Amino acid sequence: MDQLARSNLSPYRVFRVEDWAKLRADTPMTLSEEEVASLKSLNDPISLEEVEEVYLPISRLLAFYVEATQGLFDATQRFLGIRDGKTPFIIGIAGSVAVGKSTTARILRELLKRWPSRPRVELVTTDGFLYPNAVLEAEGLMERKGFPESYDVSALLAFLAAIKAGTPRVSAPVYSHLVYDIVPGAMITIEKPDILILEGLNVLQTSDPPPDGKAVPFVSDFFDFSIYIDADERAIERWYMERFMRLRETRFRDPRSYFHRYASLGEEEVTSVAQGLWERINLVNLRENILPTRPRAELILRKNDDHFIVEVALRKI
Template structure:
């Protein structure tokens, strides 16, 4: 390499330690209580009020700037085009592996954003509802690939997001039950013109191969105004997944309606082997082939350490 050529940082991200990121809070008030946090965090997720103050409050402050700027640009564009302004929700995509803590992060963000002084309406939808029903997955031999891109009803998800972005009222999404591990027939979530929508899912940053004829192929992320990826080392994800599986054996799996009720009855060692097999056969493959490759597409990466706490924040440069 020619040493006369100056070396520059070619990373598209600005990287912050937890302490550096916490300084960006700039007096953003704490609006969560410990009782709130107990309700919002998932099983085995150790997120604390200190972490909310150091990570999520600065992020809430940053998002307030993005929402204001995006809405201002939308209004200016509508006026330029001579059109009547129509409410266009700000959409946040949240991606990451199984067991990384997406659900907790999504719920904390939803609550913080809704408690801004302007009291915006904030909705949260997961892509689980857009999974094909188990009967369809079985018929197509995809039960072992549940959560992979091909297991979703992508046209339905794109139609949902298109309607949301168009400002349509009472847009409906299928409801998914983690208890029965399936889409619930006849049940829906209704999203009625929110100011902000958070869409959480494994593969929301996924792309597909572009057609050679140049015709438009919409991606889910085309509808995002901001995207977040929660990251962690593979070994830690594996450990958290197995730990969560073993904890669920003492809680949700004991419900006779649970799809996984059979795992509550097996011995500890056998349960550990089952969890390890599920991780390596399904979730690890999905992570390596589909989820992790989308990480560089995120606007913000929250990097977790071995203790499940966020230790680094990476923000895409403008």
């Protein structure tokens, strides 16, 4: 964390992992080492120990948040004299490409599902709300894929509004990382979750308020809790490059892959391509759009150069 985050002026209380781990209390470990291994993303070396030290305390904290939020919702309904049923608790997870958002989302989903109350927990990524490549190409936005303007924000907001309203069945588009595009006609259906996790690069993004004062909803307006995965820029760049090179040996070899053309290139050529993609697209997006949203998160998980979480910052105001 930076100097301000460590000062008395910071809105966060910062914990070293060894101190944060003590807040697990008696929260049971419900995942096996094999299950943790199956949930991690490529090049994300999460361990059972890290789940115990970092994610079990988060699970305990979220149990308190969910209970308190449900109590507030019930109180509001009593005040209004209505009974509209439950309102799902929504968790947003933000951070750069290659920083480990997907692993965090999957680990949390499995831990939350295994609470004694057995809540229905769903996970959705914002990738499904990217505009199709044909639209991005027509608008000259392929080099801005992952930037705020490359998403169908209206569709994403409509999806979240329906979830919050308790709509029994809500559909979302499907994105394929293999073909690097929206799958035509494919949808996933979310049915009345108790908890929804929304993971994406720019889920904490805002914009300037309109001069006429009219309400403009942001994706984060629907969140009950938010998490930002943080790391030094250079570390994220290295993780991105390492992941790209591993994908060259695996997924890119599939003829259906959007990046199949890179599978036959030499290592030096592929390294140059990956470096260019990082510098032109992902680094710019991180600096301009993603990192500036970090202070909006309730919880910041700070990783070291080896991809392990070493600090946890919890918002106190």
